[in-house]
Amino acid sequence: MSEVYRYAAIVEYNGACFHGWQKQKHHNEPTVQAALEAAISKVANHPVEVACAGRTDAGVHATRQVIHFDSTSKRTDYGWIMGINTNTPPAVSVQWLQQVDGDFHARFKARARCYRYLINNSKYRQALQHDQMTWWRYPLDAERMQQAANHLLGEHDFTSFRAKDCQAKTPVKTMHRIEVRQWGDLIMVELEASAFLYHMVRNIMGVLIPVGEGHKEPDWMKDVLDARSRLAAGVTAPGDGLHFVGVRYPEQFEIPSQPFGPLILEPALSLTR
CATH class of the missing domain: 3.30.70.580 (Pseudouridine synthase I, catalytic domain, N-terminal subdomain)
Known part of the structure; x- marks a missing residue:
């Protein structure tokens, strides 16, 4: 054999x-x-x-x-x-x-997974990379979005951000890191967690975007999280801007985990870190 x-x-x-x-x-x-x-x-x-x-x-x-x-x-x-x-x-x-x-x-x-959500926050839609970034024409405040995102750090029951068809055994996950960064009209939300539920990132974005617009206060994120109900959250954000950018494994397997993508951002990131 x-x-x-x-x-x-x-x-x-x-x-x-x-x-x-x-x-x-x-x-x-x-x-x-x-x-x-x-x-x-x-x-x-x-x-x-x-x-x-x-x-x-x-x-x-x-x-x-x-x-x-x-x-x-x-x-x-x-x-x-x-x-x-x-x-x-x-x-x-x-x-x-x-x-x-x-x-x-x-x-x-896998010990952790990382996603990036990219928003083109320009008044006018882009022609290039239109299928790799979510276009949001209304101004967003990245600092307010970060304040809201901080409520998700640590271990929580993420039921409020879980789609109905999710097959995960438990809604309890650990959010290791969530960062909102901005370069001109480009806004990037990077999330690293132990694992993600079905539509979890897009549903989190459905809360962060209204906060960024000023329609909701940053503490609304905590209210949504504590409600443990999908009905408490916002809409599911479009999938265009969502990128699966990395996985972390035990070192013994020697699987590269850096640099994260999308690669077009790496030069800008290296200059700002």
């Missing part, structure tokens, strides 16, 4: 081109998982199933999604990457890959 090898990879994709991460059993919409499995299977010369660190919704992007797969085939890291990227659509690409221990699991070994 052939030996089975486990590989981990970091994947980037434009979610606007896919109907979410998870492959569909009875639908023909393109998904990231289906595209990757088809490409990897072709390179491996046998069917391959892929697991990811965090499933993303339709329209949501990723710069550092982590996946793993098993194969009896031996290839160089470069050979895997070039072979996979040759067979995937232009909107999905492997950025890093290496063989890992068999006990590594992209989802269950």
Whole structure:
């Protein structure tokens, strides 16, 4: 019997081109998982199933999604990457890959996940990157948004920010960090937590945006959190500006966790840190 090898990879994709991460059993919409499995299977010369660190919704992007797969085939890291990227659509690409221990699991070994939500806060909509940033024409106050966001730090029951179709076993998660930063018309909200519930980030943004507009006070975030009811929160913000940008694992697995994306922001971030 052939030996089975486990590989981990970091994947980037434009979610606007896919109907979410998870492959569909009875639908023909393109998904990231289906595209990757088809490409990897072709390179491996046998069917391959892929697991990811965090499933993303339709329209949501990723710069550092982590996946793993098993194969009896031996290839160089470069050979895997070039072979996979040759067979995937232009909107999905492997950025890093290496063989890992068999006990590594992209989802269950993750200690924290990080998302970024990007807002174009210009009066006029953008033509470039229109599907990678959420356009919000009304002025937002980043400082007020940060005051509201601070209420989410630590371990909480995030039921108020949980979509009805969420399949997580518990709504209790730990928010390690949440930062609101602004450069001109660009506003970025970065969130790092132990894990995220279905639509959790977009529902948090549905509270932060009215606070930023001045329609709600920053303490409204605490009221929503304490209510433990989805009815207490605001609307679900659009998925255009949401990016899955990183996963943290125990160091033993040697999975890169920096730099976070979207990469277009990294020069600006390095100058402001």
